[in-house]
Amino acid sequence: xxxxxxxxxxxxxxxxxxxxxxxxxxxxxxxxxxxxxxxxxxxxxxxxxxxxxxxxxxxxxxxxxxxxxxxxxxxxxxxxxxxxxxxxxxxxxxxxxxxxxxxxxxxxxxxxxxxxxxxxxxxxxxxxxxxxxxxxxxxxxxxxxxxxxxxxxxxxxxxxxxxxxxxxxxxxxxxxxxxxxxxxxxxxxxxxxxxxxxxxxxxxxxxxxxxxxxxxxxxxxxxxxxxxxxxxxxxxxxxxxxxxxxxxxxxxxxxxxxxxxxxxxxxxxxxxxxxxxxxxxxxxxxxxxxxxxxxxxxxxxxxxx
Numbered sequence: 692x693x694x695x696x697x698x699x700x701x702x703x704x705x706x707x708x709x710x711x712x713x714x715x716x717x718x719x720x721x722x723x724x725x726x727x728x729x730x731x732x733x734x735x736x737x738x739x740x741x742x743x744x745x746x747x748x749x750x751x752x753x754x755x756x757x758x759x760x761x762x763x764x765x766x767x768x769x770x771x772x773x774x775x776x777x778x779x780x781x782x783x784x785x786x787x788x789x790x791x792x793x794x795x796x797x798x799x800x801x802x803x804x805x806x807x808x809x810x811x812x813x814x815x816x817x818x819x820x821x822x823x824x825x826x827x828x829x830x831x832x833x834x835x836x837x838x839x840x841x842x843x844x845x846x847x848x849x850x851x852x853x854x855x856x857x858x859x860x861x862x863x864x865x866x867x868x869x870x871x872x873x874x875x876x877x878x879x880x881x882x883x884x885x886x887x888x889x890x891x892x893x894x895x896x897x898x899x900x901x902x903x904x905x906x907x908x909x910x911x912x913x914x915x916x917x918x919x920x921x922x923x924x925x926x927x928x929x930x931x932x933x934x935x936x937x938x939x940x941x942x943x944x945x946x947x948x949x950x951x952x953x954x955x956x957x958x959x960x961x962x963x964x965x966x967x968x969x970x971x972x973x974x975x976x977x978x979x980x981x982x983x984x985x986x987x988x989x990x991x992x993x994x995x996x
Contacts, residue, residue, distance in 0.1 A: 701839045702864075704729075705839070707773075707858075710846050712735070715745060718850060718851070723745065723747070723773070725746075725756065725774065726748070726778065728775060728778075745768070753779065753783045757783040757790055761798070764791070764796035764798055765794065765796055772798055775818070779800055779802045781824065787800070792828045798856075799849045800857045800858070803861075804816055804861075805863065806819040806934060807971055808863065810968055810974055820935070821857075822933075826942075830855055831857055832856045832857070833857045833859070834859065835934065836859075836890060837868075837893050838867065838891075839864065845871060845911075863971065873917065874917045875909065875920040875924075877920075878907045879900070883903065883928065884929065885924055886932070886989065887909075887931040888908070888910070889931065895980060896932050899985035903995060906924055913940060916943045921944065921947055921948070927951065930957075930958065930992060931955075931956070932959065958988060959980070961977075961979075
């Protein structure tokens with residue numbers, strides 16, 4: 692399927708479901724653990740029927756879901772664990788910390804919902820803090836695809852490995868898929884500074900930087916962060932736009948550039964509980980993640996206003 696066809700007809704979540712179903716057939720080590728979400732409605736119903744010993748639905752018990760995944764990993768299986776981001780990461784964080792991290796076993800955690808994809812669900816379904824939480828546990832690899840065509844590769848590689856991996860799926864998507872890499876992908880070069888766009892923030896960043904003499908780099912793997920390319924690019928003014936909590940990667944960039952003078956602008960979702968539903972586009976506006984808002988912050992930061 693071409694990227695243009697995938698863009699028109701397939702979501703990140705649909706790619707994840709199809710690829711997981713394939714992996715369950717192809718890799719006898721793979722297993723899937725669900726907490727009701729995606730278990731029915733034709734999503735993973737066939738997989739549960741075809742692999743009843745390796746597809747487990749624990750019901751609406753997200754902490755148990757992660758605990759079961761830890762147990763499966765201890766037996767040598769490679770569990771894929773899936774539900775909404777706030778339930779997978781925030782609600783079950785103690786189990787992520789203990790049943791995976793403390794026991795020294797890995798799993799592939801795949802979330803949907805991102806920071807506020809289902810804004811109608813309210814604050815209980817928002818999860819802008821997820822990536823920041825993984826920074827408090829050693830060794831997690833974090834992928835933030837920006838297009839449906841960027842999902843299958845990281846998922847397949849994650850299942851084939853043994854480490855701990857978090858894949859953050861979203862309904863927000865860039866118009867065009869980019870090559871998937873653990874490195875920063877440089878899309879434009881300029882002299883005034885570096886702007887890093889993470890996952891689905893790329894399109895707003897490209898629009899915001901139109902006409903600016905800046906380097907634009909794209910990141911879909913944010914942990915470990917590609918500090919080697921960051922340093923090689925050599926800019927002393929760096930801005931990063933992340934689709935989760937603003938400042939999540941500030942410490943990584945700051946540490947990487949600690950031996951040289953630099954300035955850093957971190958844009959992302961604010962910490963305030965806005966007590967608003969709205970649409971995802973409304974939240975982009977409220978958190979300053981529209982192209983116009985990003986451009987205004989960049990102009991001040993770079994002195995180009």
